[in-house]
Amino acid sequence: MEPSTRSKAIMEFLKPRVGARVKSWLEICTKCGQCADTCHFYLAADRDPKMIPAAKVKYLSEIIRRKGEVDDEFIQKAYDCIYHECNMCRRCTQFCPFGINIADMIALTRALLFSQGVCPEALRSAIKNYHETGNQMGVSEEDWLDTLTWCEEEMESEIVGLKIPVDKVGAEIMYTINAREAKFYPQDIQEVAKIMHVAGASWTVPSKRGWDDTNLSMFVGDLKTSRTLVENTFARATELGAKKVAITE
Amino acid sequence: MDVLALAEGPLLWISLGVFAVGLVTRAALFLVESREKDKIFWQHFKWKWVLATMAKWLVPANRTVAKDPVFCALAYAFHFCLIVAPIWCLPHIIYWETSRLAWSFTALPDGLADWMTLAVLAIAVYLLIRRLSSPDLRYLSTASDYVLLVITALPFLTAYLSVHQSLGTGNLLGDNMQLIHILTGELMLVVVPFTKLSHAVLFFFSRAATAVEFGRREYSI
Secondary structure, eight states: OOHHHHHHHHHHHHTTTSOHHHHHHHHHOOOOOTTGGGOHHHHHTTSOGGGOHHHHTHHHHHHHHTTTOOOHHHHHHHHHHHHHSOOOOOHHHHHOTTOOOHHHHHHHHHHHHHHTTOSOHHHHHHHHHHHHHSSTTOOOHHHHHHHHHHHHHHHHTTSTTOOOOBSOTTOSEEEEBOHHHHHTOHHHHHHHHHHHHHHTOOEEBOSSTTOBOOOGGGGGTOHHHHHHHHHHHHHHHHHHTOSEEEEOO | OOHHHHHHTHHHHHHHHHHHHHHHHHHHHHHHHHHHHOHHHHHTOOHHHHHHHHHHHTTTOSHHHHHOHHHHHHHHHHHHHHHHHHHHOHHHHHHHHHSTTOOOOOOOOHHHHHHHHHHHHHHHHHHHHHHHHOHHHHHHOOHHHHHHHHHHHHHHHHHHHHHHTTTOSSSHHHHTHHHHHHHHHHHHHHHGGGSGGGHHHHHHHHHHHHHHHHHHTTOOO
16 A cells, blocks of 8 residues: 555544543553563563563554654554454453553554455454454354254253253243354354253353354454444343343353 | 752742643543544443552553562552652751742651652662563663653652762762752653653553453453
8 A cells, every 4th residue: 555545544543543541651661571471471481571561562653653654664664563462361461550541552554454464364363254254263053053953953862851952032031152153163052052951040142143252353353343343232131132142152 | 040059949930830731731631532543432431440450550450460470569669759859858848838839747757758869769770671672672671761860860869869978078969969850850850741650640641551451351450
């Protein structure tokens, strides 16, 4: 992309998102270093100063300082840091005398890069799947129902009368899974069904969008998709009149 | 008007004004901008979290103290002396008494004010050595981190030298130490609102913001 076009897009993205908190945090950090040994990346990298949480926000502050005028090499460096050297656990913030929320600023940098089309490929394809099918693995509704059916049939030989109730209105618990289970680990669905059956729980599984409880779009800062996914689950629970939504382990 | 009169008069009022108005403006700007852009903060705002975080961090009652007691003890002592000594030392009170405002209040004993000044200086030296000797802090630090430490320490160094006339008389530095003290003090006041020293007020806002965020998630604040 043309650098000038990009800088304009970057600043337009940042303008409504860099508020009083972020500006203050970037300014008041006294570089006291108390966050360093709270970070598992820092400790695991033999105390590499590059891994100090306070050092990792330099990409965001540089982008703001340069008014978005950054080249591909800089974007790549920022990408490596915010995806591979911080998992936004917020432990550093718990020890920062000012309570500077570094994870928030890393999340903002991830969202900024995503807005410029930069994010890990696996997450990009998961987000595409969310949009097309409502779940991260791209499982169609037909396949999902088929999986539930054969899971149920297979277990009937083990436990008499075991059912996986689909779209049962009025059930107390609406159970949701990680879409990987439907694709690769259906035995996990079976195990839960056994527990629910033995416990005598009133439960159900939704057939429509909302049955995948993962929210991988959150990791790239794609809050619009994140919101849609949560709304899907709540919409199914409301339709079915479920009192609780249970999510897989 | 000689330089001392200038430093004691207009320059002092200007620097106090920049300091006070600057910090109030920083606070006001934070509130205005956060209302617009940090809605999540105001939507979840609760005084109980804000007060709890202040109670933990304004005094040494937090987990960072447990992690690094030496640094924290010195950092708290540094801030305590840095704020208390200049406000309650006798020469400054005399200045208020003889000013148009004619304010008067009880002063710290001279000896105590002296010790507090020396404590600020000793801890400033510790902070400088710490910053220079740790590979982590050298990596993090920029020029301003060093310059601001010096700017912060200079009024205390010159206060001590001025009160005790340590450099004697009959030389340029010794004869003008009071003037240098006033000027360095004014320099420090002026830079506070525009640098990381603005944490003098932004500390409260930053802590409050995180307390609200962590409070609603039931994390430790």
